[in-house]
Amino acid sequence: MLRSHHCGALNENHSNQEVTLAGWVQKVRNKGFIVWTDLRDRYGITQLIFDEERTPKTVFKKSLDLGREDVIQIKGKVIERESKNSNMATGGIEILVKELTVLNAAKTPPFTIENQTDGGDELRMQYRYLDLRRAPIRDNLVFRHKVTMAVRNFLSQADFIDVETPYLIKSTPEGARDFVVPSRMNSGQFYALPQSPQTFKQLLMVAGFDKYFQIVKCFRDEDLRADRQPEFTQIDCEMTFVEQEDVLKQFEAMIKHLLIEIKDVKLDDFPRMTYSEAIQRYGNDKPDIRFGMTFGELNALAQNKGFNVFDSQELVVGIAVPGGISMTRKEIDAWIEWVKRPQIGSKGLVWVKCNEDGSYKSSVDKFFNAEDLAQWAKATGAQAGDLIFVMAGAKHSTRTQLSALRMEIGEQMGLRKADEFAALWVTDFPLLEWDEQTQRYHAMHHPFTSPKKEDLELLDSDPSKVMANAYDLVLNGNEIGGGSIRIHDTTLQEKMFGLLGFSEKEAQEQFGFLMDAFQYGAPPHGGIALGLDRLVAILGGSETIRDFIAFPKNNSGRDVMIDAPASLETAQLEELYLKSLPKDPS
């Protein structure tokens, strides 16, 4: 071992001990006759002192050449500092160095290895191994380790078994695009990387494994939006002989356990909200309930009063911004411009100030009187001092736009606190959604989700009305998990594939093994999958998943550090019986 202690271990109790430390040079302060050096490793920082009088001459001389990030080993004596630093675990001592070995000299890094670095995003991605040296990023990954260990131990103690499912599986056109892997031994054929272990975990239930979990990489070849990764990690779980309520209870307990164990935060029972309620009250199905500003629908109150902008629209809906009357006209205009940006795409905002004296001032005073506006205030829950923003338009887009506005105002008002946690279950999702483009139904969750028993008859008469035994777990305005009770009956599964536009042959080719399995004694089962990257980020007080992944890819799916993907040698392609085509074969 090249060290007797790590750099976070020593304190006054070790005074006068001879120790050997190894680590990175964090900082050098040269006072001429004394050189102080901060030595860093994963565990902490220890101050070294090279002293013209007490340190051997050759060693002292060598210390003058030390530079940032050099890797060194030192031997020396623990001594108490003259002026202690109580903010550091090792702040009471320093090491009077007697021997110094430079294990590996370092070039000056392209950016500073400090909590606040001077390096830009791209540079830090290219030298990710240096960026990972910075305490905030390193701490994120240690934190991630703690979360996964806590998850594993919790689930293991609850009788879940960790079972590894295969990575080389079969491509299925349903859902997102697969990454595929050409098979050399089976020429012309391809494996696919799993988008999730969905069918395998269901087979494990058919096999009687009862409770399964896995923390597993999944893959989606999608055009990457900001903060999406082509490979991501899922906490994948499945249970047998359960109903929706059992799954919700089990994983509510897990999230509560994590928050206690990792963050020392005790959560109350999670509220439940139906999908349609979430859409109506928050404009989306993953509401951030850490703050209010819920939607008030104003159609009955605001239409047919002569204001054409409202009358012609499907939905008129508003939110009350707490204390918003203090906004200047300029600030209000800025919000109007904000919602009109193409990313949001709203036509504008109507505003109403609810003055402290009970009077109202609005941008539509011409069309609405105080009584009208009082009713709006009631519908949006506005109190004296609040400002109401109102939008009108098509139902879906207007809700989405107002939701974006609500979230941004919440953000700017500091209502989305990173150290405050609010979870809820969203339930009662529709089973199917109609896709105008392809003129067919898509599974809202996935094709294996079961319809609610009481809606089974609607499958034939009005499929769009069928509700699913599906549920999402939402934390701080992010969907961190979703699941369902699955279909476990061949006939129902066949019917579902039919609704999704599969021919019998296609269904058989792609999922024949699963429908076969259902005929040999498939138990009722259900489960959930949680996005680990996002869960860890949110628990860590951030929404940037990239900061919680050791080696993330950029928005083009590239690893700029190792420069992947890359060209193959022709021989490698030939062995796979493949030929690359030019991108534009014109």
Place this chain on the structure above:
Amino acid sequence: MLRSHHCGALNENHSNQEVTLAGWVQKVRNKGFIVWTDLRDRYGITQLIFDEERTPKTVFKKSLDLGREDVIQIKGKVIERESKNSNMATGGIEILVKELTVLNAAKTPPFTIENQTDGGDELRMQYRYLDLRRAPIRDNLVFRHKVTMAVRNFLSQADFIDVETPYLIKSTPEGARDFVVPSRMNSGQFYALPQSPQTFKQLLMVAGFDKYFQIVKCFRDEDLRADRQPEFTQIDCEMTFVEQEDVLKQFEAMIKHLLIEIKDVKLDDFPRMTYSEAIQRYGNDKPDIRFGMTFGELNALAQNKGFNVFDSQELVVGIAVPGGISMTRKEIDAWIEWVKRPQIGSKGLVWVKCNEDGSYKSSVDKFFNAEDLAQWAKATGAQAGDLIFVMAGAKHSTRTQLSALRMEIGEQMGLRKADEFAALWVTDFPLLEWDEQTQRYHAMHHPFTSPKKEDLELLDSDPSKVMANAYDLVLNGNEIGGGSIRIHDTTLQEKMFGLLGFSEKEAQEQFGFLMDAFQYGAPPHGGIALGLDRLVAILGGSETIRDFIAFPKNNSGRDVMIDAPASLETAQLEELYLKSLPKDPS
């Protein structure tokens, strides 16, 4: 929840309780007026009783239709059995059934779901979800879960951090063949699936993570030998500021911990053996030291005595089979035929019986006298009653052949006991091996393994003599892990790539990021990777890794259950700018 208890939970203490159980019908015994049914789940088996008198008529009637593997739910009362079965946890009770719901009827499975099944290998692979229902296979996977949890908790407590490294990386021609993944977003370019996270774990050490582990899937596109899988799981570990001894100690402690925790077996300190000693004494570098029969080299004793078969050969070497004089001539001939099979490829065996009276009888009595043979006995450690088998030939092939013979005799004599564990470290491997075919050196371990300091000068003068800081962990005659202290110096790494036939450009293209990283303060580091599939199999008392993998592939790399790999739709290939070529483009 569809049950109040699982099928392994109930005993006499629950007598007279009303319970709800769910599970699979294991067995039905119809006595006319009474039907006994065994209900099975992961946790056990509970006996159900349907009684003409005490069970409601309609329920009793339904029970007559129950078949193997039907999934049912029952409600009933726990009653004590008249004749108890003390071999079962639930053997004291049975459930007098009052309500019966068939949750899912089952077709008769294609083979019996029993510990000893009537299903052949292929059928069981096709219906793997049914094979997984059999207790021995299910227990293997529960056992695997226990091993991984124990590994994770041990390493976590020893300050190792679980860090996920990427699966979509870059192809490198060194080593085995990569599986590649075409990139749609970067047309004409490919990712590769990792053969191991080697370079990433080294970068984590450069990043100061100090101690890393990961239980991770790795991929090799090799022509599959029996019991090799294209995807396999590795316990991957790396440590900073360590020397070989530190790594050995840490992972010896881990294996000891596993054996205590999982098998209640206490191991002594692991013996150490150099590579050359292992080759000389056991004929291979992963000796099974649970039994003797070590090699005795006989060149000095057996050559130049007029026996041409020996005189002309590079090596004469023998082993002593304990108690072997009881072998009949026919049995000895069978062994001679065994070693002459093409899989072994030996020319034959000379044998010597060491009689109890001190005399010798051999197949070469014409050439050697009793005194000669007494010396052979001494060299091979043969005692009175033993039989010596002697082989002669080229060094390498003869050792390999004799090693195969030793293992087979050990197997047949019952010396390779599944519940006995003998681990050792093999050290001092050569750094390089010369490959006649490609006329260049290959890395015996991998290109990142460091040479021993004292051999550094030999790198220029006689590379084949250089020893590596590499080590293998061997358990019961299987290599279950291997590792090394790595190179952490750019110049040495460049030299190593040069020896391995990389041009500077190739080295830079493929591993430039690593050599760059070494310039920014790379600490000394080393590690190990253990093959989880094999480790679990051996701990579980087997050498068949397939029985410890939930969904293994067959020898052609196919998953016959889901029928993968498979053809892609043309559109999918076009999106990837790829074209499949015919296998024989003539």
